[in-house]
Amino acid sequence: AQSVAQPEDQVNVAEGNPLTVKCTYSVSGNPYLFWYVQYPNRGLQFLLKYITGDNLVKGSYGFEAEFNKSQTSFHLKKPSALVSDSALYFCAVRGSNQAGTALIFGKGTTLSVSS
Amino acid sequence: GAVVSQHPSWVICKSGTSVKIECRSLDFQATTMFWYRQFPKKSLMLMATSNEGSKATYEQGVEKDKFLINHASLTLSTLTVTSAHPEDSSFYICSARGTKYNEQFFGPGTRLTVL
Numbered sequence: 001a002q003s004v005a006q007p008e009d010q011v012n013v014a015e016g017n018p019l020t021v022k023c024t025y026s027v028s029g030n031p032y033l034f035w036y037v038q039y040p041n042r043g044l045q046f047l048l049k050y051i052t053g054d055n056l057v058k059g060s061y062g063f064e065a066e067f068n069k070s071q072t073s074f075h076l077k078k079p080s081a082l083v084s085d086s087a088l089y090f091c092a093v094r095g096s097n098q099a100g101t102a103l104i105f106g107k108g109t110t111l112s113v114s115s
Numbered sequence: 116g117a118v119v120s121q122h123p124s125w126v127i128c129k130s131g132t133s134v135k136i137e138c139r140s141l142d143f144q145a146t147t148m149f150w151y152r153q154f155p156k157k158s159l160m161l162m163a164t165s166n167e168g169s170k171a172t173y174e175q176g177v178e179k180d181k182f183l184i185n186h187a188s189l190t191l192s193t194l195t196v197t198s199a200h201p202e203d204s205s206f207y208i209c210s211a212r213g214t215k216y217n218e219q220f221f222g223p224g225t226r227l228t229v230l
Contacts, residue, residue, distance in 0.1 A: 102210070
């Protein structure tokens, strides 16, 4: 069965500091991995994805994520956090051999960036 | 490209009434659409998967007679919450995937409040 774990309910960082939001996954076959951000009362906004290729993926708004197969992780990172990055972040996964299935989401991590 | 819309964006209804939510893929054909439900500050829970022209596949624990899903065309899926009750109040998000994408595109969500 597919699953995604986001071990932290909340991450607090000061503006200008680097941030990391953790994600680990379990999936059969090769993983398709995604990060989404959600602002209050809004839908999901796509940040980045890993399908194949380079393990370091760069996405929107200066975010990046590194795929680590041995650790089954796909942590989201940003070198310098902004107050406007404060939001709810979701990691999601689907197996490459499960073309018809939906993305499975982690429970979400609330990022709070203080000024 | 790859825009998904939902209508309405919010709805308030009385207990016992039925509510229909529409999900449209605006610039691509969506062979598969997914419906998620999200409680406040919680993850997205997959409710059902629908493929155009066939019956929806519901996740365990989701009442198919209460949450009616129709995917009559390649650009439209509808979710009807029948005989709504206050516990059905939630944020409903649809997602669509076309034939040439590996990712799902999400609608902006519909906030349902049942009084």
